[in-house]
Amino acid sequence: xxxxxxxxxxxxxxxxxLVLGTPSLRMTIRGAALQGTLLALLPLLVHRGFGWRVAxxxxxxxxxxxxxxxxxxxxxMRDVHIRREVEPYVGFxxxxxxxxxxxxxxxxxxxxxxxxxxHAGTLLVPASLAxxxxxxxxxxxxxxxxSQVVGYLxxxxxIFIFGxxxxxxxxxxxxxxxxxxxxxxxxxxxxxxxxxxxEFSSLDTELLSELKD
Amino acid sequence: MEAASxxxxxxxxxxxxxxxxxxxxxxxxxGGSGGERLSALLVGAGALLGLVASARVxxxxxxFRVELPSPLPGGPLLLAADPLSxxxxxxxxxxxxxxxxxxxxxxPEAEHRRDARKLRFFYGLLAxxxxxVLLARSGVLFLVAWEVMALAAFFAATTEDRQPEVREAxxxxxxxxxxxxxxxxxxxxxxxxxxxxxxxxxxxGGLAVTASSSVVFLLAVVGFGGKAGLFPFHFWLPGAxxxxxxxxxxxxxxxxxxxxxxxxxxxxxxxxxxxAWWGGLLLLLGxxxxxxxxxxxxxxxxxxxxxxYSSVENVGIVTTGIGLALLGRSAGRPEWVALGLxxxxxxxxxxxxxxxxxxxxAGAVIHGAGxxxxxxxxxxxxxxPRTGAAFAAGCAAALAFPPLAGFFSELVVYLGLFRAFAGPxxxxxAAFAAPALAVAGAVALAxxxxxxxxxxxxxxxxxxxxxxxxxxxxxxxxxxxxxxLVAVAGLLSxxxxxxxxxxxxxxxxxxxxxxxxxxxxxxxxxxxxxxxLGTIALLGAALLGLLALFAGLLALRLRRASVARGATWxxxxxxxxxRMQYTGSSFGDWISGRLTPAAAAPVLEVxxxxxxxxxxxxxxxxxxxxxxxxxxxxxxxxxxxxxFHDLHALQEGRLTIYLVYVxxxxxxxxxxxxxxGWVLPR
Numbered sequence: 001x002x003x004x005x006x007x008x009x010x011x012x013x014x015x016x017x018l019v020l021g022t023p024s025l026r027m028t029i030r031g032a033a034l035q036g037t038l039l040a041l042l043p044l045l046v047h048r049g050f051g052w053r054v055a056x057x058x059x060x061x062x063x064x065x066x067x068x069x070x071x072x073x074x075x076x077m078r079d080v081h082i083r084r085e086v087e088p089y090v091g092f093x094x095x096x097x098x099x100x101x102x103x104x105x106x107x108x109x110x111x112x113x114x115x116x117x118x119h120a121g122t123l124l125v126p127a128s129l130a131x132x133x134x135x136x137x138x139x140x141x142x143x144x145x146x147s148q149v150v151g152y153l154x155x156x157x158x159i160f161i162f163g164x165x166x167x168x169x170x171x172x173x174x175x176x177x178x179x180x181x182x183x184x185x186x187x188x189x190x191x192x193x194x195x196x197x198x199e200f201s202s203l204d205t206e207l208l209s210e211l212k213d
Numbered sequence: 214m215e216a217a218s219x220x221x222x223x224x225x226x227x228x229x230x231x232x233x234x235x236x237x238x239x240x241x242x243x244g245g246s247g248g249e250r251l252s253a254l255l256v257g258a259g260a261l262l263g264l265v266a267s268a269r270v271x272x273x274x275x276x277f278r279v280e281l282p283s284p285l286p287g288g289p290l291l292l293a294a295d296p297l298s299x300x301x302x303x304x305x306x307x308x309x310x311x312x313x314x315x316x317x318x319x320x321p322e323a324e325h326r327r328d329a330r331k332l333r334f335f336y337g338l339l340a341x342x343x344x345x346v347l348l349a350r351s352g353v354l355f356l357v358a359w360e361v362m363a364l365a366a367f368f369a370a371t372t373e374d375r376q377p378e379v380r381e382a383x384x385x386x387x388x389x390x391x392x393x394x395x396x397x398x399x400x401x402x403x404x405x406x407x408x409x410x411x412x413x414x415x416x417x418g419g420l421a422v423t424a425s426s427s428v429v430f431l432l433a434v435v436g437f438g439g440k441a442g443l444f445p446f447h448f449w450l451p452g453a454x455x456x457x458x459x460x461x462x463x464x465x466x467x468x469x470x471x472x473x474x475x476x477x478x479x480x481x482x483x484x485x486x487x488x489a490w491w492g493g494l495l496l497l498l499g500x501x502x503x504x505x506x507x508x509x510x511x512x513x514x515x516x517x518x519x520x521x522y523s524s525v526e527n528v529g530i531v532t533t534g535i536g537l538a539l540l541g542r543s544a545g546r547p548e549w550v551a552l553g554l555x556x557x558x559x560x561x562x563x564x565x566x567x568x569x570x571x572x573x574x575a576g577a578v579i580h581g582a583g584x585x586x587x588x589x590x591x592x593x594x595x596x597x598p599r600t601g602a603a604f605a606a607g608c609a610a611a612l613a614f615p616p617l618a619g620f621f622s623e624l625v626v627y628l629g630l631f632r633a634f635a636g637p638x639x640x641x642x643a644a645f646a647a648p649a650l651a652v653a654g655a656v657a658l659a660x661x662x663x664x665x666x667x668x669x670x671x672x673x674x675x676x677x678x679x680x681x682x683x684x685x686x687x688x689x690x691x692x693x694x695x696x697x698l699v700a701v702a703g704l705l706s707x708x709x710x711x712x713x714x715x716x717x718x719x720x721x722x723x724x725x726x727x728x729x730x731x732x733x734x735x736x737x738x739x740x741x742x743x744x745x746l747g748t749i750a751l752l753g754a755a756l757l758g759l760l761a762l763f764a765g766l767l768a769l770r771l772r773r774a775s776v777a778r779g780a781t782w783x784x785x786x787x788x789x790x791x792r793m794q795y796t797g798s799s800f801g802d803w804i805s806g807r808l809t810p811a812a813a814a815p816v817l818e819v820x821x822x823x824x825x826x827x828x829x830x831x832x833x834x835x836x837x838x839x840x841x842x843x844x845x846x847x848x849x850x851x852x853x854x855x856x857f858h859d860l861h862a863l864q865e866g867r868l869t870i871y872l873v874y875v876x877x878x879x880x881x882x883x884x885x886x887x888x889x890g891w892v893l894p895r
């Protein structure tokens with residue numbers, strides 16, 4: 001637990017709980033933003049060599065996940081005048097409990113994975129799985145479209161952590177592509193959210209089921 | 214046989230022209246006539262090239278084989294044309310070309326802005342994919358082309374998808390064709406396991422027959438028989454052929470069914486010594502098809518559905534011939550092979566002339582009189598004399614009246630059946646097949662008498678029918694061209710016989726390679742040595758000449774005499790009305806009471822008025838519904854539909870629920886792999 005990477009990852013896991021436990025949309029967005037910023041530091045710590053490539057990824061991630069996307073979301077939040085997530089499908093305490101169970105399962109499970117020796121001791125895989133699960137939880141238990149976008153963001157953070165295992169094997173282009181994908185996805189969702197509000201004067205995705213086949 | 218043969222280039226070019234014929238129309242101005250003319254021109258040009266290439270293969274023996282590298286698994290794409298493919302290619306090019314011209318008048322862009330482009334696009338694709346199916350020699354390419362063909366036919370047949378019955382028929386067709394394709398997937402996989410590759414080419418002496426090859430055969434019968442409309446897999450056919458635009462019906466009924474038969478022939482030809490029960494099964498199914506198709510045709514009140522059931526009958530006749538040829542293969546009787554397959558192939562050619570003729574004629578009737586219900590037609594021969602005469606020729610050919618096309622092919626099949634049960638080591642099944650075909654022919658005679666008599670003779674039964682008119686030139690020319698072909702094709706059969714012989718040799722070649730001892734000891738005799746086709750053709754020509762002479766004399770006499778025109782069938786009444794005539798239903802009632810089983814009899818569909826202020830109530834015209842569909846498949850399907858209905862609750866249409874499914878699956882997988890780590894030793 002002394003490795004700086006692990007301290008960072010524990011913070012990331014705690015932020016999962018923060019996002020799941022708060023009804024305030026602003027807190028949710030800020031939690032996700034902080035998580036993104038912390039994760040941006042991850043490549044620098046995982047890799048001893050300080051190459052320009054790693055630095056570029058760190059800077060791009062920080063700019064996107066820490067500043068640009070949260071900014072977009074906060075703007076959307078202001079535009080649609082919503083501050084709180086009320087009445088999620090699953091209450092805040094039960095979802096915290098689920099998150100705890102998921103995190104425990106993730107730690108148990110990753111003990112069984114055949115990992116490369118340099119990753120075996122760290123929290124990389126459990127944190128990745130736990131973040132993935134929390135992202136899924138946010139996506140599935142919240143009704144407001146903005147919360148769901150945050151869930152998507154956290155889900156992607158989980159994938160990002162997992163990607164650190166492969167950073168040497170993965171071409172730069174793939175990571176840049178993933179970041180761009182994420183940005184475009186959230187950008188479009190931001191626009192869609194605005195349009196949904198204009199059309200339906202509500203952001204409850206429950207009401208969108210009227211549109212099904 | 215080299216890869217870059219001129220025949221191959223010609224044929225593939227022709228296919229490309231036909232396939233792309235609908236494309237320019239997609240970008241042409243909507244409602245303008247440029248796109249449709251260009252498309253008909255492209256189909257016509259492609260068909261001309263294709264017919265030349267097919268004739269080269271069929272009569273000059275210029276077979277070719279092309280191997281294209283492919284990124285798909287399953288080896289290179291093999292395309293080859295032997296006389297067997299070439300014989301089936303002739304209708305594949307001829308009928309769509311005539312149909313495309315017909316379509317200019319029948320489904321013009323100006324009147325069908327909504328769907329004419331879609332129809333033309335899929336029409337070209339349908340024709341081209343059928344040609345690729347006939348050339349494909351590797352399983353993967355075959356299945357791809359087969360599926361393109363099935364889907365193009367679906368979209369072409371459901372052009373009028375605003376009508377609920379067309380949609381329903383389309384769904385039934387789609388289910389049937391995919392069930393068949395599933396069978397073909399299984400067949401291809403089994404075949405590939407036997408041969409060790411996806412190429413459909415037999416080793417010297419043919420494939421050995423094992424237990425798995427019987428499964429291959431049965432799957433082929435289901436898959437190909439389903440496409441061919443063979444009883445009991447024909448249930449999709451009448452609806453789909455009846456609901457399609459008439460030139461699409463002509464292609465589907467006249468050509469696409471034959472592609473199914475071709476597939477069956479091609480796969481069976483790979484085997485060295487087919488067991489006797491293969492041929493026996495085909496004889497049974499063929500005879501059953503002929504009887505069943507004729508019986509149900511007699512009960513139909515819809516012109517196009519009647520024609521579609523008649524196709525089931527004709528496919529039965531062809532299948533009987535194929536069954537006889539297979540029996541001949543297993544019994545070592547080359548003359549059964551020659552007569553059975555020769556008759557079958559001739560009938561394939563001739564049916565692809567007279568059935569499109571009848572469908573195009575029926576289209577002209579729909580166009581002119583505005584209805585397909587026989588009981589609303591009548592007296593059309595006076596109002597549409599040319600269409601009527603051509604339609605009469607088509608009916609006569611379908612009934613095998615000498616010397617028209619159908620007569621020659623059915624004669625050869627009958628002679629084969631006679632030989633099979635008259636000679637030594639006779640086949641009992643063949644002894645039953647011949648009378649079954651004869652009975653089917655008699656019932657078909659009644660059915661076509663009803664069709665022609667009710668629709669074209671007598672007096673009009675409705676206002677629409679009394680205002681019927683001859684179609685425009687674009688529709689009339691293909692009809693008359695086909696009528697001419699139907700009249701002379703039979704007389705030309707001595708000239709066609711060498712081509713048919715070449716196709717038969719190509720069918721036998723994988724099992725008995727030319728030059729082998731078996732081929733020298735028991736060669737398949739040429740058709741002309743078994744049947745005096747030339748003499749019959751001469752007699753037929755003489756008969757036609759006599760008829761023409763008689764007609765000329767009659768016309769001459771009529772010109773001198775004074776002729777009074779009155780209502781048809783007025784039977785001496787002072788004031789006859791159209792309601793005094795036979796109707797299709799009354800005539801059909803007479804048939805179905807005596808000639809056909811009760812299951813095929815027409816029934817009334819009654820929708821009773823319900824409640825004090827009923828919304829609607831109706832009694833339909835009596836129509837024979839397919840007993841197979843009504844008693845077996847519909848209850849079966851609706852039972853399963855009810856069961857699956859409960860599953861519909863899972864598909865809620867709410868994104869959150871779907872994400873929960875994903876999450877659940879993910880957690881289950883994680884849990885499973887974690888537990889496996891604990892339970893199983895590493």
